[in-house]
Amino acid sequence: MKCLILASGFGTRMYPLTLDKAKALLPYRGKPMINHIVDKIPPGIEIVVNVNKKFESDFYDWQSKQNRKIVICVEEVYSDEEKLGAIGSLNHWINKLNIQEDLLLFGSDNYFEFDLSKFISAFDGEHVLVAVYDVGDPKNATQYGVVKIVDRVITELEEKPPAPKSSLIATACWIIPKRIFPLINEFCCNAKRDNLGNFITFVVDRDHVHAHPFIEKWIDIGDINIYNATR
DSSP: OEEEEEOOOOOGGGTTTTSSSOGGGSEETTEETTHHHHTTSOTTSEEEEEEESTTHHHHHHHHHTOSSOEEEEEESOOSTTTOOOHHHHHHHHHHHTTOOSOEEEEETTEEEOSOHHHHHHTOOSSSEEEEEEEOSSGGGGTTSEEEEEETTEEEEEEESOSSOSOSEEEEEEEEEOGGGHHHHHHHHHHSOSSOHHHHHHHHHTTSOEEEEEEOSOEEEOOSHHHHHHHO
16 A cells, blocks of 8 residues: 655645645644644555645655655646646556555645544455544535445535535545546546545445544644634
């Protein structure tokens, strides 16, 4: 298994903090935001971080200060308009690096406190596994992918609904089995590539997607207000 952390976005909703600093490298609760993920990854799993060209040197400087090997992969993009999108980036690096292992995937702006070893143990080796979280009130779920699950299988995902049916949402914490990689490529050929939730819907229509519910703290550090209020 490899781990890919998506960190090539330009953090436009965090301006002005991210005009000259990558969102994933902003200080958050005592360390760079991305380290709240990196420090939880078991030592036997190789970590790949995809970044954009604008903040390339900052990530290499960060990499030099880590106490484990981290591979930095640079997308040749300098602006938000050029970016590949979350699923586009995922597909790009699977193909370019010829990744043949199952993939642990994180959005770099996810802060979570659940036990990652339990998440990995819940993976059956065959089906996409998504960490799902109850935000407490459907009104709080309008900016997320709202899921319906039956026997820990996701049967429906509605992306950013104006009137959510529940408060259970999909986080950007996944495990993707290598057998699903062709579906990623197919999705990128026929749909927008920036929306993680839409890809899950795409897979749900073709395969089983398993859910891993957790109750520990989780924060999607999506904009500057959330960042300031939670750090």
